[in-house]
Amino acid sequence: MKPPPRFRPRRIVLRNGREVTLRAIAETDAAEIVQAFERLSAESRYSRFMQHKKRISDIALERGVRPQPGREFAFVVTIPAADGIDIVAAAQYVATAPGDVETCEFAITVAEDWRGTGIARRLLASLLRRARRDGYKTMEGWVTAANTSMLMLARRLHFKVEPVPGDATVLRVQRALQPPGPAAPITSGMACRMTSTKRRSRAG
Amino acid sequence: MHKPWLVQYPPGVPAEINIEQFASLKEVLASSCARFADLPAFNSMGTVLSYRQLDEASRAFAAWLQQVAQLRRGDRVALMLPNLLQYPVALFGVLRAGMVVVNVNPLYTPRELEHQLSDAGATAIVVLENFAHTLEQVIKATQVRRVITTQAGDLLPPLKRLLTNFVVKQVRKQVPPWRLPGAVDFRQVLTAGRAQALDDVPLTRDDLAFLQYTGGTTGVAKGTMLSHGNMVANVLQVAAWMSPNLIDGQETVVIPLPLYHVFALTGCLSFFSKGAQILLIANPRDMPAFLKALRQTRFTAIIGVNTLFRAMLDTPEFADVDLHHLKLAVAGGMAVQHVVAHRWKERAGVPLVEGYGLTESAPVAIANPVTIQEWSGQIGVPLPSTEAAILDDDDKPVALGQVGEICLRGPQVMQGYWKRPEETAKVFTGDGWLRTGDMGLMDERGSIRITDRKKDMIVVSGFKVFPNEVEDVLTMHPGVLEAGAIGVPDDRSGEAVKVVVVRKDPALTEAELLAHCKQHLTGYKMPRIVEFRSEPLPKTNIGKILRRELRV
Numbered sequence: 001m002k003p004p005p006r007f008r009p010r011r012i013v014l015r016n017g018r019e020v021t022l023r024a025i026a027e028t029d030a031a032e033i034v035q036a037f038e039r040l041s042a043e044s045r046y047s048r049f050m051q052h053k054k055r056i057s058d059i060a061l062e063r064g065v066r067p068q069p070g071r072e073f074a075f076v077v078t079i080p081a082a083d084g085i086d087i088v089a090a091a092q093y094v095a096t097a098p099g100d101v102e103t104c105e106f107a108i109t110v111a112e113d114w115r116g117t118g119i120a121r122r123l124l125a126s127l128l129r130r131a132r133r134d135g136y137k138t139m140e141g142w143v144t145a146a147n148t149s150m151l152m153l154a155r156r157l158h159f160k161v162e163p164v165p166g167d168a169t170v171l172r173v174q175r176a177l178q179p180p181g182p183a184a185p186i187t188s189g190m191a192c193r194m195t196s197t198k199r200r201s202r203a204g
Numbered sequence: 205m206h207k208p209w210l211v212q213y214p215p216g217v218p219a220e221i222n223i224e225q226f227a228s229l230k231e232v233l234a235s236s237c238a239r240f241a242d243l244p245a246f247n248s249m250g251t252v253l254s255y256r257q258l259d260e261a262s263r264a265f266a267a268w269l270q271q272v273a274q275l276r277r278g279d280r281v282a283l284m285l286p287n288l289l290q291y292p293v294a295l296f297g298v299l300r301a302g303m304v305v306v307n308v309n310p311l312y313t314p315r316e317l318e319h320q321l322s323d324a325g326a327t328a329i330v331v332l333e334n335f336a337h338t339l340e341q342v343i344k345a346t347q348v349r350r351v352i353t354t355q356a357g358d359l360l361p362p363l364k365r366l367l368t369n370f371v372v373k374q375v376r377k378q379v380p381p382w383r384l385p386g387a388v389d390f391r392q393v394l395t396a397g398r399a400q401a402l403d404d405v406p407l408t409r410d411d412l413a414f415l416q417y418t419g420g421t422t423g424v425a426k427g428t429m430l431s432h433g434n435m436v437a438n439v440l441q442v443a444a445w446m447s448p449n450l451i452d453g454q455e456t457v458v459i460p461l462p463l464y465h466v467f468a469l470t471g472c473l474s475f476f477s478k479g480a481q482i483l484l485i486a487n488p489r490d491m492p493a494f495l496k497a498l499r500q501t502r503f504t505a506i507i508g509v510n511t512l513f514r515a516m517l518d519t520p521e522f523a524d525v526d527l528h529h530l531k532l533a534v535a536g537g538m539a540v541q542h543v544v545a546h547r548w549k550e551r552a553g554v555p556l557v558e559g560y561g562l563t564e565s566a567p568v569a570i571a572n573p574v575t576i577q578e579w580s581g582q583i584g585v586p587l588p589s590t591e592a593a594i595l596d597d598d599d600k601p602v603a604l605g606q607v608g609e610i611c612l613r614g615p616q617v618m619q620g621y622w623k624r625p626e627e628t629a630k631v632f633t634g635d636g637w638l639r640t641g642d643m644g645l646m647d648e649r650g651s652i653r654i655t656d657r658k659k660d661m662i663v664v665s666g667f668k669v670f671p672n673e674v675e676d677v678l679t680m681h682p683g684v685l686e687a688g689a690i691g692v693p694d695d696r697s698g699e700a701v702k703v704v705v706v707r708k709d710p711a712l713t714e715a716e717l718l719a720h721c722k723q724h725l726t727g728y729k730m731p732r733i734v735e736f737r738s739e740p741l742p743k744t745n746i747g748k749i750l751r752r753e754l755r756v
Contacts, residue, residue, distance in 0.1 A: 095745060
């Protein structure tokens with residue numbers, strides 16, 4: 001498969017009137033990712049990792065800022081800051097299992113102060129298009145049962161929400177990507193506060 | 205709305221209750237004290253407080269809060285008491301003074317206590333001396349400025365009081381040393397309060413009565429705002445529901461569950477509204493003392509949870525307890541096990557009548573008719589003036605017999621979570637239904653059965669435990685790298701907490717870890733099973749813990 005086209009950075013005006021940049025993650029984002037993680041509340045970290053995580057391991061960070069082209073992708077949403085930029089949201093997908101070319105898993109995280117601005121919807125729509133282009137047939141995600149905002153957003157973007165046998169704490173959301181299902185809305189329209197993510201992390 | 209369940213109401217149970225009957229719990233108190241003045245209201249350790257005595261003592265307590273402590277209407281007063289006579293005195297004292305009761309589990313650890321007192325913004329607390337040392341450790345971090353301490357025997361007759369207080373302190377050594385400068389003794393409060401005037405606060409249904417704390421999915425407890433209207437409604441609903449079996453002024457009910465738990469609280473208040481004698485059991489785990497109290501008192505009703513009924517049945521001496529007068533045994537808080545229901549009916553002659561509700565519904569919303577002859581295995585039908593619906597993920601009603609989320613509407617449903625508008629918005633649908641988080645189905649006669657739980661929690665003997673909070677405490681330990689908590693079936697408690705831990709420090713032992721947990725978690729939240737693993741916890745490729753895989 002030939003390498004997918006680069007994602008061109010774009011400026012977006014959010015519902016709160018703020019302008020942000022949406023772009024692909026870069027290796028140089030590692031330090032900012034660590035800082036963004038540290039600013040997150042315990043609740044947000046729990047939504048993303050489903051455990052109480054105190055720091056992102058170096059290995060996970062390393063993997064996260066270097067997505068494998070054509071198989072993985074990660075977006076960041078940035079704003080200008082005194083020391084360069086701040087990352088206020090991130091989203092990514094990876095193959096559900098190593099080598100799986102059919103199904104990918106996604107995660108989204110939005111900093112507390114940036115919820116309700118439509119960022120999450122925008123990110124999820126971008127992930128859907130990119131994953132379809134990478135040839136995945138299905139996108140899935142795991143959402144804590146308490147994370148109603150993420151569940152609402154997933155339903156709006158035509159994900160099916162299902163209970164997970166043996167675990168009442170999470171729900172699985174999934175939708176087909178090909179053949180092209182209902183077009184993933186692109187506008188930032190109604191927003192949802194949200195949830196999960198940052199970098200993928202494998203502890204240790 | 206069509207209410208198919210009404211066909212199951214026994215004769216005498218109305219479809220609707222008249223919530224106009226009382227504007228507040230204060231009026232419920234006044235009504236019972238006037239109607240049943242010289243009947244026994246509360247009985248603890250063989251000592252009885254009549255309705256009249258309760259009226260006088262709670263009046264003095266209320267006057268002290270207003271005039272001496274200078275607390276204002278709406279101020280939060282914490283009660284950190286087991287089931288002793290002091291509890292109803294303080295409870296009604298706070299309510300008739302126009303203040304808000306914050307019930308606190310006396311066994312809370314400092315971490316849990318500090319969170320609850322701070323979150324509620326409590327400015328005063330009534331605490332049993334046995335637990336004053338816990339308060340001492342955190343009081344500076346809270347807004348509490350007035351402390352009333354009491355000893356276990358404080359409301360017993362003089363000789364018994366001295367003896368009880370001596371035994372608790374000197375023989376059983378149940379009072380760790382404590383120091384709370386400025387704390388006032390409960391008995392002094394009553395004496396001083398008798399000399400004070402009580403301002404009659406004109407409470408309405410909208411006034412807040414309780415901040416009742418319940419576990420939060422984010423690991424911290426949140427305060428359920430229950431108004432006087434909510435509480436009055438549920439007291440009337442439950443009283444109406446029980447009316448086929450009970451006669452005003454003639455019943456004696458056993459309350460072995462702690463009154464800081466909403467199920468025991470509202471149950472107790474319902475019996476109170478009917479002029480019953482309420483037998484308080486301070487510690488049902490002390491089975492010999494519990495059974496002794498049961499042998500000494502002729503009782504006609506009891507409320508409990510599955511774990512407790514089972515423990516009673518498992519105690520040989522329970523055979524000596526006279527159950528001939530028992531008319532009603534109510535079970536709530538957790539699912540009743542078939543074997544327990546069967547054994548209970550055989551031994552007691554009356555079935556366990558199971559009810560269902562949440563702290564958020566004050567709590568009873570659904571119950572079996574009290575006239576049933578056999579335990580039904582269902583949670584029952586909605587109470588008078590209560591609606592239940594089974595809704596799908598889009599908040600639309602499912603077809604009859606289909607599984608969906610059990611949702612509730614009624615005058616007992618809470619006002620919201622204290623200072624948490626977002627959490628509040630999450631639990632209500634656009635049409636005002638309270639989402640229970642329990643999955644279930646309704647049959648054509650309106651009977652509801654629970655099939656599954658949607659919420660992310662473990663229920664231990666009727667108490668909610670959120671995995672998140674347990675994991676938070678585990679990972680506070682420097683020797684822990686990763687931890688996951690899950691509920692596993694348990695014969696005694698329904699579910700028990702199991703934790704799976706990956707160590708950072710290979711020398712960390714189970715005993716050390718449990719000792720750490722004990723410092724931060726109340727007993728019912730404590731892990732029952734600890735499993736250490738050497739490999740990382742199972743995760744999805746994107747890095748989320750797969751809790752279901754912790755079960756294998």
